[in-house]
Amino acid sequence: MPDITATLAATARLVDEELSRLLTMPATPESQVFDAMRYASLSGGKRIRPFVVMQSAGLFSVSEKSALRAACAVEMVHCYSLVHDDLPAMDDDDVRRGRPSVHRQFDEATAILAGDGLLTLAFEVLAHRDTHANPAVRTSLIGALAKAAGGHGMVGGQMMDLLADPDTISMPEVTRLQQMKTGALFAFACEAGPVLGNAPDAAFEAMRGYAHDLGLAFQITDDLLDAEGNQAEVGKQVGKDAAKRKATFVHLMGVERATAQAKLLAEQSVEHLAIFDEKADLLRQIARFSVERRR
Amino acid sequence: MPDITATLAATARLVDEELSRLLTMPATPESQVFDAMRYASLSGGKRIRPFVVMQSAGLFSVSEKSALRAACAVEMVHCYSLVHDDLPAMDDDDVRRGRPSVHRQFDEATAILAGDGLLTLAFEVLAHRDTHANPAVRTSLIGALAKAAGGHGMVGGQMMDLLADPDTISMPEVTRLQQMKTGALFAFACEAGPVLGNAPDAAFEAMRGYAHDLGLAFQITDDLLDAEGNQAEVGKQVGKDAAKRKATFVHLMGVERATAQAKLLAEQSVEHLAIFDEKADLLRQIARFSVERRR
Numbered sequence: 247m248p249d250i251t252a253t254l255a256a257t258a259r260l261v262d263e264e265l266s267r268l269l270t271m272p273a274t275p276e277s278q279v280f281d282a283m284r285y286a287s288l289s290g291g292k293r294i295r296p297f298v299v300m301q302s303a304g305l306f307s308v309s310e311k312s313a314l315r316a317a318c319a320v321e322m323v324h325c326y327s328l329v330h331d332d333l334p335a336m337d338d339d340d341v342r343r344g345r346p347s348v349h350r351q352f353d354e355a356t357a358i359l360a361g362d363g364l365l366t367l368a369f370e371v372l373a374h375r376d377t378h379a380n381p382a383v384r385t386s387l388i389g390a391l392a393k394a395a396g397g398h399g400m401v402g403g404q405m406m407d408l409l410a411d412p413d414t415i416s417m418p419e420v421t422r423l424q425q426m427k428t429g430a431l432f433a434f435a436c437e438a439g440p441v442l443g444n445a446p447d448a449a450f451e452a453m454r455g456y457a458h459d460l461g462l463a464f465q466i467t468d469d470l471l472d473a474e475g476n477q478a479e480v481g482k483q484v485g486k487d488a489a490k491r492k493a494t495f496v497h498l499m500g501v502e503r504a505t506a507q508a509k510l511l512a513e514q515s516v517e518h519l520a521i522f523d524e525k526a527d528l529l530r531q532i533a534r535f536s537v538e539r540r541r
Numbered sequence: 542m543p544d545i546t547a548t549l550a551a552t553a554r555l556v557d558e559e560l561s562r563l564l565t566m567p568a569t570p571e572s573q574v575f576d577a578m579r580y581a582s583l584s585g586g587k588r589i590r591p592f593v594v595m596q597s598a599g600l601f602s603v604s605e606k607s608a609l610r611a612a613c614a615v616e617m618v619h620c621y622s623l624v625h626d627d628l629p630a631m632d633d634d635d636v637r638r639g640r641p642s643v644h645r646q647f648d649e650a651t652a653i654l655a656g657d658g659l660l661t662l663a664f665e666v667l668a669h670r671d672t673h674a675n676p677a678v679r680t681s682l683i684g685a686l687a688k689a690a691g692g693h694g695m696v697g698g699q700m701m702d703l704l705a706d707p708d709t710i711s712m713p714e715v716t717r718l719q720q721m722k723t724g725a726l727f728a729f730a731c732e733a734g735p736v737l738g739n740a741p742d743a744a745f746e747a748m749r750g751y752a753h754d755l756g757l758a759f760q761i762t763d764d765l766l767d768a769e770g771n772q773a774e775v776g777k778q779v780g781k782d783a784a785k786r787k788a789t790f791v792h793l794m795g796v797e798r799a800t801a802q803a804k805l806l807a808e809q810s811v812e813h814l815a816i817f818d819e820k821a822d823l824l825r826q827i828a829r830f831s832v833e834r835r836r
Contacts, residue, residue, distance in 0.1 A: 271692070275714065276721070279692055279700040330657060335649030354630035358653065359700050362625060362660065363692040369664045370687030373680045382676040385668045388683055392665035397566070397574055397658040405574040405654050419570065426571070 250531040257300055257317075258293040264318050268371060282352045282360035283367070287325040289343045292541070294464070294532065295320045298435040301529045302453055305522055306443020315377040316387060316438045319368040323395050324431060326364035329357050331404060337490070344481040365395070378442060386441050394430040403427025410493035420493050424465045425458075432461035452518050456529065459515035464536045466508040469494040471541065473501060481541055508537045545826040552595055552612075553588040559613050563666060577647045577655035578662070582620040584638045587836070589759070589827065590615045593730040596824050597748055600817055601738020610672040611682060611733045614663040618690050619726060621659035624652050626699060632785070639776040660690070673737060681736050689725040698722025705788035715788050719760045720753075727756035747813050751824065754810035759831045761803040764789040766836065768796060776836055803832045 265287050271280050296317035303313035332339040332347040333354060340350050349357035371377065372387045393399055403426030410423060436457035440449045472487045473496045487494045496504045512533045519526045564579050566572060591612035598608035627634040627642040628649060635645050644652035666672060667682045688694055698721030705718060731752035735744045767782045768791045782789050791799045807828045814821045 274697075275704060275718075276692070276697040276700040278704065279697060283692065326657075330653055333650075333653065335653060355628075355703050356700070358625055358628065358630060359696050362621075362656075363696040365657065365660060366687050366691035366696065369683055370691060373684035373687060375680075380676075381680045384680045385670075385676045385683075388664055388680075389668035392661050392668060396661035396665060397571070397578065401574060401654050401658040401661065402569075402571040405571040405651070408650050409570060409573065423570075 250528060250535050253528055254292065254294075254297055254532075254535075257297045258291075260300075260314060261293050261296045261317055261321060262288055264314050265321065268318060268367065278352065278356055279359045279363055282348055282356045283363050285351060286329045286348050286360055287322060287364060289345060291321070291325070291343060292539075293317075293321065294536070295324055295431065295435040297532060298432070298460075298529070299438045301526075301532070302436050302439025303442050304439070305525050305529075306439055306445045306449070308439060308442040311376065312378050312442050313439070315371055315374075316442060317435075319371045319377075319387075319391065320431065320435050320438065322364045322368040322371070323391065323400075326361040326368075327395075327400055327404070327431075329361040329364070333357060336404070336408065337486070339483060339486065341483050342481070383442060383444070387438065390437060390441065391434055394434040399426050399430035400428075403430070407492065412491050412493040412497050415493040415498070417498055420495060420498055421462070423493060424462065424495070428465050428468075429458065429461035432464065433457035436460070448521060452521050455518035456515050456533075459511045459518070460533050460536060463508045463511035463515060463533065466495045466504050466511070467537050467539065469496040470501065470504055470508065471539075472496075475540065512537045545823060545830050548823055549587065549589075549592055549827075549830075552592045553586075555595075555609060556588050556591045556612055556616060557583055559609050560616065563613060563662065573647065573651055574654045574658055577643055577651045578658050580646060581624045581643050581655055582617060582659060584640060586616070586620070586638060587834075588612075588616065589831070590619055590726065590730040592827060593727070593755075593824070594733045596821075596827070597731050597734025598737050599734070600820050600824075601734055601740045601744070603734060603737040606671065607673050607737050608734070610666055610669075611737060612730075614666045614672075614682075614686065615726065615730050615733065617659045617663040617666070618686065618695075621656040621663075622690075622695055622699070622726075624656040624659070628652060631699070631703065632781070634778060634781065636778050637776070678737060678739070682733065685732060685736065686729055689729040694721050694725035695723075698725070702787065707786050707788040707792050710788040710793070712793055715790060715793055716757070718788065719757065719790070723760050723763075724753065724756035727759065728752035731755070743816060747816050750813035751810050751828075754806045754813070755828050755831060758803045758806035758810060758828065761790045761799050761806070762832050762834065764791040765796065765799055765803065766834075767791075770835065807832045 269284050299317035299320055300313050329348045331337050332342055333349055339347050348360055369388055372384055378384050403423055406423045407427055436453045440453055472484050475484050515533045516530045560582050566575050594612035594615055595608050624643045626632050627637055628644055634642050643655055667679055673679050698718055701718045702722055731748045735748055767779050770779050810828045811825045
């Protein structure tokens with residue numbers, strides 16, 4: 247049985263190396279924006295989304311190179327969203343992954359541009375033939391990533407988050423908000439494997455079900471860590487959701503029910519993987535890890 | 542001889558209709574971000590980049606539908622860049638196209654998200670099969686647009702612009718800055734036609750040469766309008782480059798030399814079109830229009 251912690255760390259190293267390679271440029275008058283893009287994306291994240299891409303690709307005999315490039319594209323989009331969400335006009339977070347957030351380390355203009363640059367580079371990476379020999383596969387990835395990241399996905403979710411009133415929002419609305427804000431990119435990470443591997447419909451269905459439940463479990467755990475974790479462990483300011491009156495699952499359900507719900511969703515997510523053999527074991531493990539993590 | 546003003550207006554109408562269609566969504570809790578995306582992109586711009594896409598596509602028998610979708614993608618990227626550049630942390634512009642800029646009409650968070658949404662939607666539009674039946678053509682467009690918009694293009698150019706010291710910057714540096722900041726997207730607009738039409742190398746060369754000279758002519762004219770135009774005509778605040786000590790051609794060359802240079806570049810751009818017949822007449826006319834316009 248492969249060890250989840252070791253495999254996560256190994257994947258993170260691979261992703262860091264590839265991201266660093268993709269973000270290399272000679273010193274120029276504008277290289278500050280690349281410095282900020284590197285700072286934003288090479289800062290020791292858990293790399294759970296890239297891990298899911300790599301594992302889902304592994305189910306369908308996708309080459310490591312293809313999977314790694316798709317994984318980096320997902321991580322770039324994730325990191326861009328953190329950079330923009332941390333801005334003073336948005337969630338106004340000064341700390342991210344235990345370090346000053348990008349606009350604190352550089353400045354706001356550089357942070358806006360670094361986010362824009364990462365988002366754009368994600369699509370450039372996917373469009374390149376190194377990602378997959380078949381251009382139809384590349385356009386599928388690009389279309390799906392854009393949908394997950396755009397106004398009907400992450401961007402719309404963040405807008406909803408900024409506008410939501412935690413005292414009147416309903417449980418279905420919070421669920422929709424979180425599906426858009428974080429679930430959609432999670433789902434893309436899970437579907438990248440079957441897309442790259444031209445998998446049959448049943449495999450897509452399975453990965454979609456898995457992604458749906460895992461994404462929610464992951465988000466509830468994030469909310470719980472904000473409510474209960476301490477900053478040194480979590481690597482970012484905690485207690486901010488309550489202070490900023492964010493519409494979270496924890497706010498609506500309370501800590502106890504939210505904890506139980508996350509655990510249930512993680513177990514449920516694994517059931518969707520029943521059609522896969524032991525190759526899916528790490529996807530099963532990451533589901534449990536997602537709700538047991540301390541950061 | 543087709544009339545440039547009438548054709549520009551007709552293209553603008555087509556682009557407005559298609560953009561409006563692409564930006565339609567039902568009322569939802571997050572639809573404010575779509576309202577802002579519509580406000581940013583349906584505000585009566587000149588649509589010169591879409592015009593160039595449509596005309597360059599017309600040289601190679603590209604279907605109007607394909608050309609129009611590519612034109613909308615370019616315009617979305619252009620509009621996103623205006624929204625982000627206008628933010629207080631960047632160029633801090635309150636007026637755009639004669640109306641409050643997006644962050645003044647909505648708020649900063651919504652403006653950041655609307656820009657992100659437009660950028661993302663541009664790639665979604667290009668990735669969709671409606672843009673071209675051949676996915677290899679779509680990945681070419683996406684790769685080229687991402688290069689033009691990213692850290693080595695528009696994003697890098699804006700970074701350079703924010704950091705440049707107008708008293709020490711050299712002419713080659715200003716040229717590089719403007720090539721990245723506005724030239725790269727202009728070049729993409731000119732190359733979209735040959736990409737969509739699978740044109741021979743000679744056509745690419747011609748369009749690249751044309752784009753290079755036209756992009757510079759256009760930018761110098763923008764600088765001149767900022768230095769000399771009046772706000773009512775130009776539709777945005779003028780005199781800001783000087784007030785903000787921007788590194789512009791006008792700052793380095795003075796008004797008289799810059800005017801002559803723009804005119805020269807516009808004439809030069811047309812020479813690259815010698816291999817095309819009268820189908821390129823409107824591209825020839827837009828070059829002259831670009832330097833004679835009052836806004």
